[in-house]
Structures are given as structure tokens and as C-alpha cells.
């Protein structure tokens with residue numbers, strides 16, 4: 090089954106915010122942002138901007154009637170800067186004009202006088218100066234301090250991990266329509282309609298019901314629109330509310346790149362102790378997260394870093410420390426994996442260092458320490474599934490790891506200028522929002538008398554295929570054709586109190602709510618069918634392939650007939666239902682609990698060829714065994730595995746996010762920020778799905794898929810590193826990402842570079 094909206098995409102009909110027909114009198118907003126990373130605002134002169142023909146007005150923080158600060162976890166972020174600025178790209182004023190071009194032009198005429206203040210861009214600097222957000226966290230299992238004595242080998246090291254730009258195709262945008270009274274309708278490219286509703290209501294002093302947020306689909310979010318879409322919708326709403334005119338705000342690509350936060354860079358220290366056989370006895374890690382200037386979701390991202398600090402391994406003695414550090418960069422935010430990837434990179438680095446020291450293959454240590462069902466994570470939960478080991482063994486066998494190893498060793502022994510490398514990358518990712526209360530969703534289902542069906546959920550389609558999966562679930566639950574199902578826009582008047590579409594759980598939560606709504610309607614329809622069939626045992630009635638089935642036998646009654654008859658019999662053909670994941674809880678005082686409904690696991694093998702004279706490399710193959718449970722749509726899920734892998738490979742290799750010492754983004758366009766393209770991707774991508782018992786609480790035994798495959802990409806770093814080691818076995822290489830060709834070259838020729846210098 091294809092994506093249900095593929096045809097609209099192909100024909101260019103698919104609706105995004107600024108594809109909707111233009112309302113009369115629409116105005117365009119543009120943002121004037123701080124040119125310095127830290128400073129006191131002395132004066133702001135908007136005269137010239139106001140005087141420009143075609144400009145309607147300029148709004149500043151003075152024009153915000155009620156709440157001028159926002160943020161889900163800590164409301165510390167000003168909608169428009171007031172007395173100080175904290176990062177380059179921080180919004181200070183909103184210019185409104187008759188065209189987008191004129192509004193953007195007018196922003197260049199605003200004069201800002203600032204007294205520049207010293208800035209911090211490095212998280213460790215921030216930490217040493219006490220610039221932290223929230224409180225530092227520590228997870229403990231066993232007794233690390235005394236466990237070091239049992240270790241035959243202890244190694245230490247540190248990692249510097251780069252950030253990552255979301256690079257959704259559709260930049261941040263919103264269109265706001267003022268309605269009667271004080272009411273507003275917001276069309277926004279947001280993963281989080283309820284947050285947008287709440288923030289705008291608070292900003293304007295309105296009740297939530299006055300603010301309707303509608304989202305048809307996003308041109309990608311990747312976490313970048315979980316929190317940060319809100320800001321732009323709020324600024325457009327501020328203008329529309331004052332002017333009583335429709336207002337649209339669209340960030341250009343360069344504005345989007347400079348004004349929005351990204352994946353968090355981390356700086357981490359590790360210490361790991363093992364036996365001579367490679368059994369990990371103790372692990373200690375300290376994560377310094379570069380949070381940027383405001384809280385955003387940083388503390389939640391940090392929490393997930395703590396949860397995933399031991400990745401797919403059981404380590405009996407661990408101490409995991411993490412702290413969010415405030416710097417003068419755009420506030421960093423959710424991005425695919427949500428702090429998990431950074432954590433996994435560090436433990437994989439620690440294992441690499443042990444393997445290099447012991448002179449044994451990395452995968453020997455990895456395999457020896459893989460989690461087994463019943464093992465406890467440092468946060469107290471036990472892992473239930475055995476799919477981790479199953480994916481490992483299956484990857485090892487199906488892709489013949491021994492042959493890969495032999496082939497690569499043989500190649501390296503007989504080649505000088507080029508070397509090959511491989512790495513095995515197991516993943517284990519916790520499924521559920523780590524903030525327990527967010528694990529809730531609802532759905533609204535209508536059946537029309539012609540048998541067609543309308544489904545609204547609290548989930549947002551962002552390209553991940555949610556609509557297709559919800560439609561498949563609805564068709565299966567009703568026992569009818571998929572073509573009967575329409576997935577509606579996501580709208581705060583139809584579904585209230587949504588959680589963000591995030592944490593890979595959108596189908597899990599909203600799909601389960603959809604099934605519950607459908608069960609209500611089915612119960613009523615089956616009672617009617619029983620009456621029509623003249624039988625008493627309704628439990629023997631089902632609907633399959635649009636036919637009413639009684640005691641396993643198809644009857645003459647059809648779905649279409651039943652829908653029509655129910656309407657005539659005055660039976661309610663609509664239902665709303667709610668789902669909250671059962672069994673979750675986490676005690677932040679003890680740092681123990683059961684934060685996840687389940688874990689998604691898999692294993693990848695990455696192979697590369699390195700040109701040791703040029704530093705360039707090719708990714709030859711990525712071979713994956715992944716656990717989807719019983720997929721509701723394997724094609725969509727395969728797309729998620731491939732897409733996540735691509736993004737993960739890019740993060741580790743060529744996506745080089747560069748800020749200079751002034752806090753200025755240097756990689757500020759697509760000529761100097763490179764993402765993987767079709768040529769960069771490996772020629773061979775083999776993906777096998779684990780045959781599973783489907784033991785998961787997600788709809789029909791499926792499993793979440795959005796984020797976990799991202800982390801397969803981490804393998805490429807260690808594959809390249811292995812090739813570097815094959816070329817210069819005596820050298821020590823850094824655990825610094827991304828491992829761009831430039832960095833590879835500089836590391837391989839450090840001595841020569843020193844000589845030249």
C-alpha cells in the first residue's frame with residue numbers, strides 16, 4: 090500500500106500553510122533579529138522601516154499585551170527581546186507589510202544600538218561559570234567507585250559531538266486569520282498544535298478556546314517544529330490580533346538557519362573498565378550539553394541522554410552525569426533521537442577505545458555485553474525484549490560478518506593508499522515520552538451514512554507517514570476498504586490537549602485512540618446487525634472486507650447498508666476516544682522508574698572505503714536487521730529506516746555545523762552545510778525486518794520506527810576510524826564528530842601539519 094497522500098504530492102496538490110488560497114487583505118510579517126550574540130539593548134530605531142512604502146507597522150515587545158515569555162518546560166524565552174539579547178538571530182521586532190519582500194527589506198532599515206557583552210559558546214565554559222539550565226542529573230547503578238578495582242583495564246577519554254541542522258524542506262511558517270470577536274485561526278507548520286494554542290492564548294490574554302490551530306501536514310519537522318514552530322506562529326498572531334487582518338510569516342532558508350536552534354552539541358568525558366575478556370564492569374560518563382541561550386526542551390533532551398547512556402549494553406556499575414549548559418547560541422531543541430544519539434556515540438567511543446587498547450575487534454566487546462531480557466538499565470527498568478540479541482545474531486549470520494571482516498582485513502593488508510573499515514552498530518531505544526504525562530492522545534471518528542469515514546487524531550503528518558498508518562489502522566479496525574477512510578487535518582477544536590507529535594510514538598498513541606473510538610462505533614453497529622440478522626450472540630458478528638460476518642460466515646449484510654440503516658435507526662455514528670499508555674512512571678528524586686512502554690532494537694553493519702591520501706571516503710554498504718514488530722505499513726516503515734539512517738550518517742560525517750567565536754553561524758547556507766544526497770548514500774542498503782512475535786502495546790503489535798534507525802548512522806564514524814587505524818596503527822585519533830573528510834585528513838597528517846606550521 091502506497092502513502093495515501095502520494096498522489097497529492099505527485100500532482101503538486103498537497104496543501105501546506107502557504108498553499109491555501111490567499112485571503113483578501115493578507116499582510117506579511119518579517120522578523121528583525123539580533124546581529125550580536127550577547128548584549129544590552131541601548132536603543133531601537135524603527136523610523137526608517139516605518140517610512141518605507143508598503144510597510145504597515147512594526148511591533149516590538151511593548152506590543153505584547155500579556156505574557157511575553159514562553160517555553161514548555163521553563164518559560165524563559167522572550168517572544169521579542171526586551172533589554173538584552175542572548176544569541177544571533179534572536180527576534181527583536183516584527184515588521185508587517187504588503188508583500189514579503191517589502192517586509193524583509195524594512196527589517197534592514199531598523200537601527201539597533203547594543204552594548205556588546207562577553208559571550209560563551211562552549212558548554213564546559215558555561216558550566217565552569219555556573220551558567221546551567223535546570224539541575225544537573227545523575228543516574229547510578231551498582232557501585233562504580235569500588236568496581237574499578239575489579240577491572241583489568243580502565244581507559245578514559247572525551248568526545249566532542251557536533252550539532253545538526255534539521256533542514257526540513259518547508260521552513261518555519263504560519264498564517265493567522267482573525268475571526269469574529271477576539272478569535273484567531275492559526276495555520277501553522279507545527280508538530281505541537283496545542284503548545285501553539287496555549288502560547289498564543291497566554292501572550293494575548295485569551296482563553297484557549299479563542300485560538301484554533303489547524304495543521305494539514307508539514308514539509309518535515311524532525312523535532313525542529315516540536316517547540317520552535319511556536320515562536321513564529323505567536324509573532325504572526327501578535328500582528329494579526331493587533332491589525333485585525335490575516336498575517337503570514339514565512340522564514341527564508343537563511344533566516345531559518347540562523348534563527349532556529351538545532352541538535353545539541355555535547356562535550357562528554359568517559360571512563361570505562363573491563364576484564365581482559367572484554368566484559369564491561371564499570372562505566373562513568375559526564376555529559377556537558379550545549380543548550381543554547383534558553384531552556385527550550387534541553388532538560389528533557391538531557392534526560393533522554395541519561396536514559397540511553399549505556400545504549401544496548403548491560404553494565405552492572407554505572408554513574409551517568411549530565412548537565413544543560415547555557416551558551417549564547419540559538420536555543421538548541423528536539424531533533425530525531427532527542428539526546429539519545431549523543432549518549433550512544435559516547436559509549437560506542439568508550440568501547441572503541443577499549444578495543445583498540447586490547448587489540449581485539451570492537452564487536453567482540455559489543456556482543457559480550459549486549460542486554461539480555463531481564464537486565465536492568467541504570468534508570469531501574471528491565472528490558473523485556475530479546476530482539477536485540479536476535480537482530481545481532483541475524484545480522485551476523487545473514488550478512489556474514491566473518492566474511493566481511495576477512496575481506497576487509499585482506500584488503501587492508503594488500504592496499505596502501507586506500508583502506509576499508511566496518512563497524513557493527515546495535516541500538517536500543519526507549520519508546521514513550523520521557524515525561525510520563527505526555528503519553529496521551531485522542532481520536533475523533535465519524536461514519537457517514539454512505540459508509541465513508543472521517544478520522545481526526547492529535548497526530549501531525551510531517552512526512553513520516555502517520556496519515557497512511559492511521560488510515561491502515563482504521564480500515565483494519567472497521568474491516569473496510571482503505572479508500573473509505575479520510576484523515577482530516579489536525580485541529581485543536583476537534584482534538585484538545587494534544588501532546589506534540591514526537592518521540593516516535595505518534596502512531597502508537599493516536600492509533601490506539603483511533604482503535605478505541607472505532608470499537609465504540611462497531612459495538613453499536615454490531616448490535617444493529619444482530620437485530621437485522623435476528624440473532625442474539627453479537628459477539629459472533631464481525632465485519633470483514635465490508636461484509637457482515639456471522640459465526641465465521643459471510644452474510645448478505647454490507648458495510649454500506651449498515652451505515653445507512655444505523656443513521657435511520659438513530660444510532661450514533663461518531664465516537665471520541667482517549668488513550669494513555671499504561672504502566673509508566675518515573676521518580677526523579679530516586680532517578681528510577683519505568684519510563685518506557687517498550688524498547689526498539691536492531692543491529693547495523695556499516696562498511697566504508699577511505700582514501701588515505703585525500704581523506705575522502707565512500708560508504709560502501711549498510712546492512713540492517715531491524716525490529717518493527719508487526720508493521721502496519723512496511724513500505725512507510727522502510728522509508729523511515731532509510732531516512733533515519735541517511736540523517737544519522739550525515740550527522741556523523743559531512744553535516745558540519747560551525748559557529749565562530751562570536752556565536753555567528755558560519756555554515757549558514759546549503760553551499761557550506763552539506764547533507765547526504767543520493768550519491769553520498771551507500772550503493773548497498775540491505776534492510777531486513779525481524780520476524781517477531783509482535784509483542785508490543787502499539788496498534789496491532791507494530792512498533793515505533795521514527796527515530797531509532799537514526800542511530801545506525803553512528804556506525805559510520807567507527808568504520809572510518811577503523812580504516813584510519815589501518816593506515817596509521819600507531820596514532821591516537823579523537824572522538825570528535827562530524828568526521829568530515831577535512832577532519833580525517835588533518836588527523837591522519839597531524840605530524841606533517843605540525844611540521845608545516
Ligand code: MTE
Nearest residue numbers: 309310311425552553591592593594595795
Ligand atoms: N520522517 C519524515 N519524513 N519527516 C519528519 O519530520 N520526523 C522524525 C521521524 N521521521 C520526521 C520523520 C522524528 S524526530 C520523529 S519523533 C518521528 O518521525 C515522529 O513521527 P512518529 O511519532 O509518527 O514516528
Ligand code: HPA
Nearest residue numbers: 389427522523524591592
Ligand atoms: N521525545 C521527544 N520529545 C519529547 C520527549 C521525548 O522523550 N519528552 C518531551 N518531549
Ligand code: MOS
Nearest residue numbers: 312424425591592
Ligand atoms: Mo522527534 S525529535 O521526537 O520530533
